[in-house]
Amino acid sequence: MLERRALILAAACLSAASAFAEPTATEAIPARPPTAEELKQLLVDASVARLNRLLGGSPSGGPETIQLKFFEPDGEGGEGGWGVVYDWKLAKKTQRMPEEEDIRSGEPFGFSQMSYQFALKGSHAFRDAVNNEDLSTATLSLHLDRADLGRANIDEIAGEVFQQCLMDAGPTPTDEQTKACIETGAVDRLLADEPTAWLYNLNFHGGLEANQDYTNSRGLYGLNVVFVSEPSAAASRYNVFDLPFRALRKSMSPGSRYRASFPSLSFSLDRLDAKDDEIRAAFTSKSTFTRASAEVAFQTILASFDEGPLRFNISYRYFHEFSPPEAIKIANLDSFDYTKMQLRFPARLLPIVETDEYELFVSYTDGKLPFDVTSGKAIEVGISTSIDMLARLLAK
Amino acid sequence: MPPRNEPWPNTLAAKVLASYFMMKYDISASNLRALNPPMGAMPFFNNSASAAIREAELALVAAAIQKFLLEVGVPLEKFKGNSLSKAHAALLRSMLIEADPSSGMAIMVDEHYRFMDEKKKNA
Numbered sequence: 001m002l003e004r005r006a007l008i009l010a011a012a013c014l015s016a017a018s019a020f021a022e023p024t025a026t027e028a029i030p031a032r033p034p035t036a037e038e039l040k041q042l043l044v045d046a047s048v049a050r051l052n053r054l055l056g057g058s059p060s061g062g063p064e065t066i067q068l069k070f071f072e073p074d075g076e077g078g079e080g081g082w083g084v085v086y087d088w089k090l091a092k093k094t095q096r097m098p099e100e101e102d103i104r105s106g107e108p109f110g111f112s113q114m115s116y117q118f119a120l121k122g123s124h125a126f127r128d129a130v131n132n133e134d135l136s137t138a139t140l141s142l143h144l145d146r147a148d149l150g151r152a153n154i155d156e157i158a159g160e161v162f163q164q165c166l167m168d169a170g171p172t173p174t175d176e177q178t179k180a181c182i183e184t185g186a187v188d189r190l191l192a193d194e195p196t197a198w199l200y201n202l203n204f205h206g207g208l209e210a211n212q213d214y215t216n217s218r219g220l221y222g223l224n225v226v227f228v229s230e231p232s233a234a235a236s237r238y239n240v241f242d243l244p245f246r247a248l249r250k251s252m253s254p255g256s257r258y259r260a261s262f263p264s265l266s267f268s269l270d271r272l273d274a275k276d277d278e279i280r281a282a283f284t285s286k287s288t289f290t291r292a293s294a295e296v297a298f299q300t301i302l303a304s305f306d307e308g309p310l311r312f313n314i315s316y317r318y319f320h321e322f323s324p325p326e327a328i329k330i331a332n333l334d335s336f337d338y339t340k341m342q343l344r345f346p347a348r349l350l351p352i353v354e355t356d357e358y359e360l361f362v363s364y365t366d367g368k369l370p371f372d373v374t375s376g377k378a379i380e381v382g383i384s385t386s387i388d389m390l391a392r393l394l395a396k
Numbered sequence: 397m398p399p400r401n402e403p404w405p406n407t408l409a410a411k412v413l414a415s416y417f418m419m420k421y422d423i424s425a426s427n428l429r430a431l432n433p434p435m436g437a438m439p440f441f442n443n444s445a446s447a448a449i450r451e452a453e454l455a456l457v458a459a460a461i462q463k464f465l466l467e468v469g470v471p472l473e474k475f476k477g478n479s480l481s482k483a484h485a486a487l488l489r490s491m492l493i494e495a496d497p498s499s500g501m502a503i504m505v506d507e508h509y510r511f512m513d514e515k516k517k518n519a
Contacts, residue, residue, distance in 0.1 A: 067495060087447075087493075095481035100466070109463045111484065121447065147456060149463050159468025163512040166411045178415050178425045190467050191419050199456045201448070228452045230460070258422045264442070264449045297445035304422040308437075315444040340444040344437070359437040363444075 071125045083125035083212075091117035093143075109152045113145040124212045135369060136214065139207030150195030161185040192257070198229035209272075209370075216277050222270030229262045236260070245300045245312065252303035260300035268293045283327040291370075293319040308346035308359075315340050319370055338367040401432035404499045408513040409506035416464050428498065436494035443494070451492065458487040461501075465509055473510045483508035 034042070065088045071080055093115030098107045122136025162185025169177040182188050203224050210217030231239055239246075242260040249256050274280045275287040299313035317338045324334035344361040347353065353360065404410040414425035421439040435441055440457045442450050462484060472478055486508060490500035 067493075093485070095484065097480035097484065103466065109459070109466065111459065111481065113481075145452075145455065147459050149456075149459055152463055152467050154467050154469065156469030159470065160512070162415075162468060163408060163412065163470075166415065167408055167513055169411075171406050172426065172429070173411060175418070175424050175426050178411070178418060182415060182419060185468075187415075187468055188419050190464065191416075194460075197456060197460060199452055199459070201452050224448065226448050226452045228449065228456055230456060253422065256422050257419070258439075261453065264445065264453055266446065266449050295446055295449060297442055297449045299440075299442045299444075301421065301439055306424060306427075308427065308433075309421065309423055309439050311439055313442045313444040315442070315446065315449070317446065342443050344443065346437075358431065358433040361443070 069123065071123075081125055083123055085123045087119075087121045089117055089119045091115050091119075095145075103152050104154060106151060108148050108150050110148040111145070113143070115143045115145075117141050117143060122210075122212060135209045136212055137207060137209045139205045141203045141205035141207075143201060143203040145199065145201045147197070147199035149197040153190055153193060155187075155190065158185045158187055158190075162187045188257075192233060194230075194232060196229060196232045196235050198227065200228075201226040216279060218275075218277050219273035220270045222268055224266065224268040226264070226266045228264040231259060231262055233259065241298050242300050245302055248302050249304075253305075256301075256304055258301050258304070260298075263296050263298040266293075266295040266297075280328070280333065283331050283333065284325040286325050289324065290322045291319055292322065293317065305346070305349060307348040310343070310345045310349075312343050313341065317369070336368050336370055338365070338369050340365045401434075401497050402499070403432055404429040404502050405506065407502065407506050408511040409509065410499075410502035412465075412468070412470070412511065413461070413502050413505050416461065420460075432497050432499045434494060435491055435496050435498055435500075438491075438498055441491075441494065451488075454491045455484075455488055458484055458491060461487065461505070465505070470509050470511055473508055473514075478508055 065086055067085050069083055069085045071083050093113055095111055095113040095115075097111040098109065103109055118140050120138050124136075162181055165181035165184050166173060166178070169181060173181070201224075204222075205224065206219075206221035208214070208217050208219055236242070236259040239260055239262055241263050245260065249258065270291050270293070271288065272291055273288050277287070280287070295315060295317045297313070297315040299311065302310045302312055304310075319336040321328065321334040328334050340363065342361045342363040344359050347355050347357055347360050350360065404414065410429055411425070414428045417423055417428060417439075418425040423439060436443055440453065442453055445453070462480060472480065472483065483504070486504045487501060490496065490504045
């Protein structure tokens with residue numbers, strides 16, 4: 001009976017999928033019945049989509065509250081497996097951006113924003129799979145954001161020429177036609193003259209952080225500051241993180257006008273209550289403690305090809321407990337660091353690799369986060385991008 | 397082979413936005429519109445960073461897009477409740493989720509801004 005229902009559901013999914021399987025303007029799809037793997041994926045996608053519709057999406061976030069993910073554990077053991085990643089927010093915000101008349105008279109373009117937010121975020125791996133994702137959190141927070149992108153350089157005539165050119169270029173202009181329109185309108189100078197832009201976010205928060213099923217959890221409240229910025233052409237020379245990548249970009253893509261952002265920074269100071277933390281309780285009865293954490297994140301483009309950019313991103317996070325008990329220090333539970341870096345490129349650059357994904361990546365992680373007592377180096381293979389051949393080779 | 401997503405919508409907003417990304421990130425505007433990569437493949441999406449940093453970075457990118465539209469004289473669409481803030485919030489929402497199609501940005505920009513093709517259509 002169950003098998004028959006599964007087949008009927010699969011047929012329904014097939015029927016729904018067929019309605020959308022129309023040839024696109026760029027690629028004709030040959031008519032054929034789906035394989036067993038494609039049917040299975042249709043069932044999984046339909047189930048997740050149905051669940052997201054029932055949940056109504058995230059009231060203040062994206063339409064998908066839940067996403068499926070495959071968790072690949074580190075090399076020291078543990079099992080891989082499927083799980084879900086969830087991100088749900090309810091927020092009220094008031095944002096002020098300057099009026100156009102003020103911008104025209106010289107006020108910098110930017111915004112100030114205050115918001116209240118309740119958020120549930122985390123991941124859950126099914127069965128015995130090891131979950132090496134970020135901590136799961138349930139938090140209430142007050143956010144203050146401020147951004148300044150400098151003065152706007154308004155040129156409506158150039159914009160009109162640019163738009164008219166793109167309209168005249170037809171429904172699908174080539175890159176050459178697009179470049180010609182950019183030059184005709186001279187709108188590229190607007191980006192070449194951009195001043196340094198920055199944004200900071202200050203948030204006060206309280207809630208719970210835990211492992212995936214909240215069996216080990218701790219309450220926390222604290223303060224977090226995030227700062228991000230994009231340099232002007234002149235300031236970009238001081239972006240020392242990008243120095244080696246800039247040299248590579250110049251050699252591989254000589255005409256590149258890309259400017260990498262300055263590294264993004266985050267600092268947190270939290271007061272945690274770990275009375276439900278069984279791992280910590282094994283070493284000390286001191287359940288409340290103060291922890292500082294910091295993160296530096298950076299991303300850049302190494303080279304630009306016709307198929308797309310070869311890009312690199314990295315994040316380093318450090319957590320430190322102040323005045324930890326001796327037992328915690330001896331057990332190396334007073335400080336943690338975690339590094340994640342990825343090299344990502346369009347799948348079209350490697351046509352020999354069979355994949356349905358747009359981008360492939362090689363990801364490297366090192367270290368551990370609080371609550372993850374298994375440290376080690378791991379190569380991550382994500383659900384949306386993978387190089388199967390490489391993953392099998394590294395697994396040997 | 398890249399995924400078979402629906403291409404970006406055939407609007408002037410999509411062409412202007414793709415042109416902006418071409419100028420800023422040296423990517424192919426025609427490939428971007430035709431292949432409709434997920435947000436996680438966009439050159440400004442930091443896949444390694446924590447959510448807090450990534451959201452701040454995307455908020456700055458969204459504001460930069462709005463600044464460019466202002467500079468080339470594209471006005472806000474005149475409907476009740478629309479404002480620079482509303483447009484920013486909608487654009488940011490379309491950028492946050494890694495698996496969401498990048499065409500969401502073009503749709504949000506088209507909904508909240510009034511491009512020349514719409515002016516001529518309604519003339």
